[in-house]
Amino acid sequence: MQRVPFHLVEFSPWPLTASLGALFITAGTASWMHGFRPTLVLVGLLVVILTSVVWWRDVIREGMFQGFHTAKVATGLRQGMILFILSEVCFFGAFFWGFFHSAMGPAVELGSTWPPVGVVGLDTFSVPLLNTVVLLSSGVSVTWAHHSLLAQDKSGVVWGLVVTVILGAYFTYLQVNEYLSAFFTISDGVYGSCFYVATGFHGLHVLIGSTFLLVCLVRAIYDGFSDSHHVGLESAAWYWHFVDVVWLFLFTFIYWWAGTGA
Structure with missing residues (x-):
């Protein structure tokens, strides 16, 4: 015992x-x-x-x-997820540090401008803007699923997770097409390195988050959660919101701000 x-x-x-x-x-x-x-x-x-x-x-x-998974264990799992997300903040913070270090003081070798001379950036208000709408919409749908669970509405939980997973897959599809149509690669100096490493790792996090939510969807279908016992779904929702916030910073600075020739 x-x-x-x-x-x-x-x-x-x-x-x-x-x-x-x-x-x-x-x-x-x-x-x-x-x-x-x-x-x-x-x-x-x-x-x-x-x-x-x-x-x-x-x-x-x-x-x-x-x-x-008693109440004490569930509290520990939530605290562990919070600490994990904080470590992810530091992870992406390093990429933004490298980006701003180069973008706010571009060297002579880069043409003293950002993006560097010879590099054609992506159109901010085409696929990146669409991806922003898709990802923010998925944040709404995962919140819908979470609140439906608290209200003991199984149908709302399932459909909210279905919509979120579909939007996550659509985001990944759009980003892959964006990479295929880009005019620069990861080997095109510091700009290509900063862009592809930051957005690529974010894309990896979207894949991981989509898998996390897909597992939660299967569990929800088979009544694996209750209104008082749903640490897995709660952690997945927190992770997905973190992915949303990181994308907002990527869109604002790496796509929009850098695309204006800052």
Whole structure:
């Protein structure tokens, strides 16, 4: 019998396999850039995906079927998610620091202007503006799903998550097309590096958030949440709102502000 409100987890191999997968991806990407085949990258991605599936399965089982996620555990999970989002703020803060360092004092080698001489930026009020509307709309729909859950409206939860996942997938589709039609690449100096690293990592976060919400959608369909026990959906909604806010900064500064020739 458990005598404390905390969940004392069992030994698990998943942290080790996740670390190995991340190592394979990192080492494989470095070797790929030096002319080797991307085999190690693909192996790492497969390991990370499989680990995520089984680890997520275990966490859902612990909370939904075994009852280990007490109120105290749920509070700890929320605090952990808040700290994780704060670490993500620092992560993107580094990219914005690098961007402003170059944009607010462009060197002579860049033509003393931003964007640099010879680089044609993207039209701010075409695909980037549409993506802004799409992502902000998805923030509304995920809030709809959250509040529907609090009101014990299963239909509202399901449809809110369906709309959010579709909008997230549409955002990814638009961004891929934007990359394919851009007039510059990541190798075009500091401008290309700042643009693709910042927007690319944001796109990766959209993919992760969409997957997170898709798992929540499946759980909602099978009554995996209640109005008093829904840490998973709450964390997914927080993460998605964070992705929305980061995009607003990207759109304002990297697309619009930098596109005016600042």
